[in-house]
Amino acid sequence: MSTGRGGAGRVWAHVGQAFAETDYDVVVLGAGRMGTACALFLRRLAPGLRLLLVERGGLPNEEGATILAPGVWTTLGVPPGRGGEARWGRAFLAGGLGDAPFQPRPLLDLHAHAVPGARSTTGTLTRFPEAAALVLPTALPFARVDEEAATYRPGPVALACGQGAVRAGADLLLNTHAHLIPGGVRLDRLTVTNTHEVVTHETREVRAGGVVVALGADGPPAVEHDLGAHTAHGRAYRQTPRLNVPSDDRTPTLRAGGLTLRPVGGGFTLIPPVHHRDPQGYSPAGGRLTGVPVGVRRETLEDLIALMDALPPLATGALEVGRSLADVPGAWLALPGGRADAPPLHEEVAPGVHLLLGGPLADTLGLAVAYDLAAQVAGVEGRPWEGG
Structure with missing residues (x-):
């Protein structure tokens, strides 16, 4: 030394x-x-x-x-x-x-099926009214909170x-x-x-x-x-689309189906789950939504579509999907x-x-x-x- x-x-x-x-x-x-x-x-x-x-x-x-x-x-x-x-x-x-x-910001972990430590999503959202407009409780009826x-x-x-x-x-x-x-x-x-x-x-x-x-x-x-x-x-390759739904310092972080909605800048950054490694030599490319090219890669697009009923704002113009890969940070x-x-x-x-x-x-x-x-x-x- x-x-x-x-x-x-x-x-x-x-x-x-x-x-x-x-x-x-x-x-x-x-x-x-x-x-x-x-x-x-x-x-x-x-x-x-x-x-x-x-x-x-x-x-x-x-x-x-x-x-x-x-x-x-x-x-x-x-x-x-x-x-x-x-x-x-x-x-x-x-x-x-x-x-x-x-x-410090609580995290709401939402599920379609019962998991250990979970309670009613409807009851949990009474504590977090800022998140109530984001979630359809009947689609994700079970919630646990990381305080x-x-x-x-x-x-x-x-x-x-x-x-x-x-x-x-x-x-x-x-x-x-x-x-x-x-x-x-x-x-x-x-x-x-x-x-x-x-x-x-x-x-x-x-x-x-x-x-x-x-x-x-x-x-x-x-x-x-x-x-x-x-x-x-x-x-x-992980992308982070944006959801332009209002958030503030009291809004909790949400997680559903592996997707994390992280409050930031008055809206939400979406962090999709990583399912598997990308193959050697893979070049990320955008997908298609109702036949229209978008900047969100196909794997992420499928995750978002699967959650649109449970998280209704994802099915609105508040979700930024871009027109090419360059439009969505990744x-x-x-x-x-x-x-x-x-x-x-x-x-x-x-x-x-x-x-x-x-x-x-x-x-x-x-x-x-x-x-x-x-x-x-x-x-x-x-x-x-x-x-x-």
């Missing part, structure tokens, strides 16, 4: 700032939520480590799933035995990130963690494409030509004692391409182990190279998994959610 500098780290935002570093103890690739959190925890757990955080775009990651992640914390769907990790993550989100907003649920914005979380890591001494290199090489990384510093092409301005190689690959859905392909190490992970989502229900994980894919993946449960368990990897790399025993 080398002795790191005191004070804040350095930031290289563009190629006009000369970068001449040749070695670090740890390099973290990817400034999304998982990568920035891992970098922050590493600096806190092992302040003597020299650490570099690398991002292809800006801070936070501007192209991955973090920006479009639901930002819904709930223990519903969390695997047995992992509630402690989830609640530790909630406490960190609620109190450890300064300006990153975190709002501890909350909403937050993953983008500001990534920004706060990244800034916190730099203040704690981590270096940050932006607009750089990284490649794994034996013993470290090759860094292609990117710039934009006067014809708006993104090109490599210069290439540097940096030695690293350890590398954390936190590139989201791009992480497994990067490991396989650069290191030749096979992984079992997959990815799926991003590739990592699927740990190739499974749509798998929790976040980290694994050592080569000596000193760790793959860090979020996936559909990253909102609730992602921070704890990032901490666990940081503690492993730092050689720290015990985890704050254990033993209490």
